[in-house]
Amino acid sequence: MAATEASALSIRNVSKAFPTPEGGEVKALDDVSLDVADGSFMVLLGPSGCGKTTLLRCIAGLESPDSGEIDLKGTRIDDVPVWKRRVNTVFQSYALFPHMTVTQNVAFGLQMDKLPKGEIAQKVDRSLELVRLTGLGGRRPSQLSGGQQQRVALARALAKEPEVLLLDEPLSALDLKLRRGMQLELKRLQQETHITFVLVTHDQDEAMSMGDRVAVFNEGRIVQVGEPREVYLRPRTRFVADFIGEANIVDVITEGGGAAITGWGAIPGESWAADSPAIGDGRRVAAVRPEDVMLTAGGDGRFPIIDATFIGGDLHAVVQVGDMTLAARQPAADATGLSTGGRCDVAFRAGSLRIVED
């Protein structure tokens, strides 16, 4: 298994169901497989309830999968108790021990490994330095700001030098400005420590800016894995196109040998992305980004403009095309004559339309 050897973490066909209060069952994870390359930054992205946190807890050992296998550096760990796994977690709530100081919090995991005192002190110092908290070791968690608590949680997990660091929505409790700073900080930490990071988030910007690779989750399954740019440019399903960035989903039908959009007309061949899946027969859906929908103003335009708003230097417009509405975005300079209640023509940028799974 060549793939497994290069992987820090290898997840094979993992499933996990939870009972619901109504007596039914929800599949939190449905046959999930994923490889995480050693020393890489993997982001698990998806809406809440999609199973990404459950997968993280299965890796940590806080949940056990109903079926499937989890390997860490080629060794199976899904039957290893949580306290023996060389994996550590930064929890969403930070879960700092309130009755201990920062130093004691960071030292806790090292004491559990029964390391010599001197080594513990050294590693605690190094971890606090790494997260830039030197000098705050004597404080209690309650005496720290949210951002500082976050750093303590990071230092506590990193001090153990885990094979894989798991981060469960670590930035969701921080305000926007702090979050941006911490995103860069996390990226820096990952690059400095060469530890494999697996981060869970529902924030696509976070996923895009931090991940070496992104795994997009929906309803307990991984729908697409790839580099952030690739996932953005080449969404495989309607869900991915919609969830990452904005997308217009248009119904496409085959008509006279070519493809057409109802209410708009035949789609010129050059509008399709070069590597878009073929339309085949029947009805399919295609995705197109708002910035690839080009509007031209004109009193005799075919489509009414429902809304046109300038946000910053861009025009955000919504146009009625047949039964559907299309969102469009273009630089204000190209948007003269486009206003709410007016009419316009619609074209698609070359190479912008892509058939996606519905």
Added chain:
Amino acid sequence: MARRSTSGRAGQGTWWAGLPGLAYLVALVLAPLVIIVIFSFLSRAKLGVGVKWEFTVQPYVELFYSESLSGERSFDPTYLQIFFNSVVYSLITALVCLVLSIPIALWIATRPPKWRTLLVFLVTIPFWTSLLIRTYAFVIILNDNGPINGALTGLGILSEPIPMLYTPFATIVGLVYSFLPFMILPIYASAERFDFRLAEAAYDLGATKGRVLMRIVLPAVRPGIIAGLILVFIPALGSFLAPELLGGGKTSMIANVIAAQFGASRNWPFGAALSVMVLVIVMLALVAFAVVARRSSRRGSQQSLESLL
């Protein structure tokens, strides 16, 4: 100044609402205490009940010395021994209750909320019947022909019954039984507020179950443990029924001696002096608990890595 009438906490202006409660406390708690203290410095009535209004410290002398018929005083540790036994029995009771209560309280606190209410309710069920009746039940359970000895001899584990009733063991069993809910409930109240995600974090950092319990859970429920120890130790020290019915007079605790002084012995001043001593012991115990609690919490907060290791 415009906000004077609305500032401060709600109810601040209605101090008089506390008067009935205050009057009750003065009349029914403070006054009897004062009477007991006064009685302990008075002389024994020659005939019948009551006291003779003549100041003396004789009752306190009787605590430590006995007087022979010829009027010779000699040191007599009888009562000190009883005090000592009472404190030891109460401490054992409190510790046994603690050990039994921690798993029960934690187990209840980790059930779904719907179940917790029911389980806490079950813990309080013993209060529905008089303690006297429940203590008598232990006479039946523990006696030589009772179910425990019956089962042990019936199974051939014992050739003849072990005498359990009318021993210190029976007294402590009765005390633990009487006061167990007073330990479970405060520990549960603390455990219920415990954030079990902290336990997950500790597991994640490599702590085994025992270490999570000792280093994370117990420090968090410490207020409940201290409250439970006080709530069990103090009433156990003054308990009368269990030593009377189960200890069989052989293992008297201080309350039984006090009862005898006010009853059969007709020595009210000495009974009052014993009561004052109990009061002193309880106050010393409370101070000790407070010091221990303060010291351990301060150690927790100021412990640097160096002192920890």
